[in-house]
Amino acid sequence: MEIKDNGFEPLTAEPPAIRVTVEQQGQDARELQFRKGFLIGREDRCEVQILSAGVSRRHAQVSYEQGRWWIEDLQSANGTFIQGQKISKIPLAPAVKVVLGVAGDVSLLFRVEGPSTEAMTLHEAPPSVTQVIRQYFAPKTEEKPGEHTLLIRGAFKRLQLQQKKKYLWIIGGVLVIALVLAAYAYVQHQEVKKQKALARQMFYSIKSLELELNHLQLQAAADKDAAALNKAEQIRSRQSELIHNYEKFLEQLHFYKDAKWSETDRVILHTARIFGECELGMPQEFLAEVYKYIKKWKTTDRMQKALALARESGFHRIVPRLMLEQHLPPQFFYLALQESDFISKTVGPPTRFGIAKGIWQFIPATATRYGLKNGPLVGIPQYDPKDERFHFEKATRAAACYIRDIYNTEAQASGLLVMASYNWGERRVVELLQKMPLNPQERNFWELLRLYRGQIPKQTYDYVFHIFSAAVIGENPALFGFHLENPLREALPPGAE
Numbered sequence: 001m002e003i004k005d006n007g008f009e010p011l012t013a014e015p016p017a018i019r020v021t022v023e024q025q026g027q028d029a030r031e032l033q034f035r036k037g038f039l040i041g042r043e044d045r046c047e048v049q050i051l052s053a054g055v056s057r058r059h060a061q062v063s064y065e066q067g068r069w070w071i072e073d074l075q076s077a078n079g080t081f082i083q084g085q086k087i088s089k090i091p092l093a094p095a096v097k098v099v100l101g102v103a104g105d106v107s108l109l110f111r112v113e114g115p116s117t118e119a120m121t122l123h124e125a126p127p128s129v130t131q132v133i134r135q136y137f138a139p140k141t142e143e144k145p146g147e148h149t150l151l152i153r154g155a156f157k158r159l160q161l162q163q164k165k166k167y168l169w170i171i172g173g174v175l176v177i178a179l180v181l182a183a184y185a186y187v188q189h190q191e192v193k194k195q196k197a198l199a200r201q202m203f204y205s206i207k208s209l210e211l212e213l214n215h216l217q218l219q220a221a222a223d224k225d226a227a228a229l230n231k232a233e234q235i236r237s238r239q240s241e242l243i244h245n246y247e248k249f250l251e252q253l254h255f256y257k258d259a260k261w262s263e264t265d266r267v268i269l270h271t272a273r274i275f276g277e278c279e280l281g282m283p284q285e286f287l288a289e290v291y292k293y294i295k296k297w298k299t300t301d302r303m304q305k306a307l308a309l310a311r312e313s314g315f316h317r318i319v320p321r322l323m324l325e326q327h328l329p330p331q332f333f334y335l336a337l338q339e340s341d342f343i344s345k346t347v348g349p350p351t352r353f354g355i356a357k358g359i360w361q362f363i364p365a366t367a368t369r370y371g372l373k374n375g376p377l378v379g380i381p382q383y384d385p386k387d388e389r390f391h392f393e394k395a396t397r398a399a400a401c402y403i404r405d406i407y408n409t410e411a412q413a414s415g416l417l418v419m420a421s422y423n424w425g426e427r428r429v430v431e432l433l434q435k436m437p438l439n440p441q442e443r444n445f446w447e448l449l450r451l452y453r454g455q456i457p458k459q460t461y462d463y464v465f466h467i468f469s470a471a472v473i474g475e476n477p478a479l480f481g482f483h484l485e486n487p488l489r490e491a492l493p494p495g496a497e
Contacts, residue, residue: 054101275415320491358389
């Protein structure tokens with residue numbers, strides 16, 4: 001796809017071709033191409049017929065909907081998997097490998113050919129953030145924009161016009177005026193609701209772009225494709241333009257200027273966005289809980305002591321730097337605070353998973369998975385200088401990679417879901433998350449609490465709120481009555497506070 005400077009390529013009238021490479025153990029690979037939906041399975045009527053015991057008669061179907069190719073598992077006996085995750089129905093990435101059955105002896109490599117407004121690969125450069133912005137906000141061109149673009153443009157136009165319009169009502173009678181004004185207020189209220197819905201849609205579009213970009217970067221790094229990796233970095237550096245326009249949209253909505261939000265409310269809302277949760281969808285109950293945990297921090301000097309120790313040891317610089325290297329919020333610094341209070345020789349109690357050690361409290365298996373060497377005292381609850389879990393920079397680098405993996409997959413860019421997973425165990429959290437839709441808008445912390453509050457341990461609940469409330473305090477300590485400085489101030493890039 002050729003990238004132009006004047007916006008997205010227009011939507012095509014017919015679906016782009018999709019190539020399917022069938023790889024089956026013991027057989028030569030075969031390649032097929034389609035321009036319409038097709039079935040996959042053992043039956044003769046399946047366009048992609050695969051004779052394997054692990055494949056159902058009608059295993060899956062591929063269809064073109066809403067400008068994208070989708071794959072849907074047809075309640076197969078052995079399941080359909082992407083990156084080890086069992087799926088029901090999800091949109092296909094421009095280049096993705098799908099495995100049929102748990103045995104893993106049949107796989108399909110899908111490649112979307114030609115122009116696609118949704119597709120982004122490392123070989124066909126994705127639309128730049130500037131193009132996204134121009135798609136939504138550029139002056140009219142001869143090309144007919146899509147429905148989504150028209151919705152966004154119309155939203156902005158209406159918001160701008162509303163600032164200029166003057167309504168002069170010359171109506172006799174106080175009662176009539178009151179009725180008209182009441183009707184106007186109702187219409188305005190409904191309009192604002194629509195604009196907020198569009199703003200939320202923009203927010204989650206940014207999150208989806210973030211996830212896609214992270215996956216592309218990781219793939220480029222794994223393939224050691226320097227050119228592709230550099231291109232992905234360039235796109236990421238321009239992503240801030242789209243975020244700026246989202247913030248502009250919030251300004252037009254007067255969201256943060258709404259009198260119902262106090263100054264401290266606004267800090268909480270902003271921190272939620274840092275961790276990948278949309279402030280427009282924040283439940284009031286969550287806001288109240290955060291204030292409760294801020295009060296808990298005030299009852300002890302734990303935070304002050306921990307941050308003093310972090311500053312003394314230089315941890316307040318190392319943690320944000322390594323998190324930013326993985327394109328994660330530097331505020332994950334407060335996760336280490338909750339785990340260990342930045343006490344470098346912290347040793348946890350014996351558990352059936354082993355003994356957690358170090359500032360990040362890695363259990364032995366997780367430490368090994370992320371390249372840390374456990375020391376000879378791995379099974380003894382005491383400090384071991386030969387255990388790399390006690391080496392702060394190595395352990396922090398491993399923690400950043402671990403958090404990144406959860407953040408980009410099951411957590412769908414929700415920092416709060418990452419926290420829950422880190423504490424409760426990623427496997428148990430993942431089991432709940434897999435029951436939720438695979439998209440950032442419906443896989444978030446609010447939804448997890450709404451659906452599974454009774455299944456989440458109190459320890460994990462406290463853990464998430466302690467970390468989040470600490471991050472809120474850290475954004476502006478004086479505002480919340482703490483005699484501290486923002487511990488991340490030195491490490492954050494200019495304008496990031």
